[in-house]
Amino acid sequence: MLSFIHTADIHLDAPVYTSSLSYELRQDDFRRTMRKIRDLVWEKQADFWLIAGDLMELHGGRRATAVFLRDLFASVAPTPVCIAPGNHDPWRTDSYYQSMEWPGNVFWFTPEWGVYEFPEKSCVIYGWGFPQPHVYESPLLDFPGKLDGYRHHLMVLHASVIHSGGEEHHPYAPITLDEMARTGMDYIALGHIHKPALFPHPQHKKVFAAYPGSPEGLSVKEDGPRHVLYGELGEEGQLKLEEIPVQTRMILKREVEVQGAETMEQLVDRVEQALSDVQDGQILAVTLTGERPAHFSPAIEVLQQRFTRFFSIRFADKTRPDLDVEKLIAEGGIWGRWVKKLLEEEAAAEDEQQREVARMAVKEALDRIGGVIG
Ligand SMILES: [Mn+2]
8 A cells, every 4th residue: 555645735935815914924824734734744654745836936935934844844754755846836946946955855846757766665656847837738748658567656746637618718737637547647646726626537437636725725715624635545556535634724704694783883793693603813704795774884994803813804895785776766866876877887897897896886886875865
């Protein structure tokens, strides 16, 4: 049996969505998550630690972070750490990957296909790394093929798996399921897409490639628990994959219905209730929804101040004042004509961005009108 921990897309030293005041604290979270992953390599006594790119930023990545990684990887020696650079951490001469000395158990993949043989484990690890951020061809076109005489074949690769729909316009390093299948790998450890995904083999239908997702959420889209993959490969090539949560802090999205609240005190109570089950120290993105009395406009900065028990909390106010818009328009007064014009602009918007701007204008107008006549 052969085992591995697979992670990708840690993005150390990347700009993150929380406020700039907490940047260093958040960076500490990301490094703590890396230490947790290292601890898993120890606990599971994994044969390999596979890192499929976007480990630390080329632009903005700091030497101290590279030294942190160097020490971390040295701490699992002699376990091999196999790293395939991605579009955020391409294999360049100005990268710490090349300018620093790394421990002997770190195996880098570069823009020339790499093949590392581990005869004592009857295993070969193949991989490729980005030469620069923009790569629009499939790296698998140049895959040199599998070596004979080994039982296990693994690949580490930062790439975009293209589905027949083709949702991205210019995906980085696009590869298809068939291309992956043709390599004959037992497992392909992928990186790039921050949402976890498993890929069944087109013929035998068993999972043979996966994105673990980012192990610590970078934006509000990466909410909930975040994982690494622990894999075991049996003697006959049968694969077992397990998702193991490793995030240091969770990003959580909540909608709070404010229906009827007409004072800040009522609103704070409403939000407090809705968040009562959320642990301290998490990262919250709260959307306020529903109708509220036209005379009351929530003061976001007050809410912000009341929920300091969280690491950070953001509020998006999507409430609407309970004005009778149709009546307002029917009356034909100055308020009605204003709202009518803005609603027409919303309807005529040519794209989502224009529509959002128009919507904000309608909301602003209704707030103002509510403040005067509510
Ligand atoms: Mn990437």
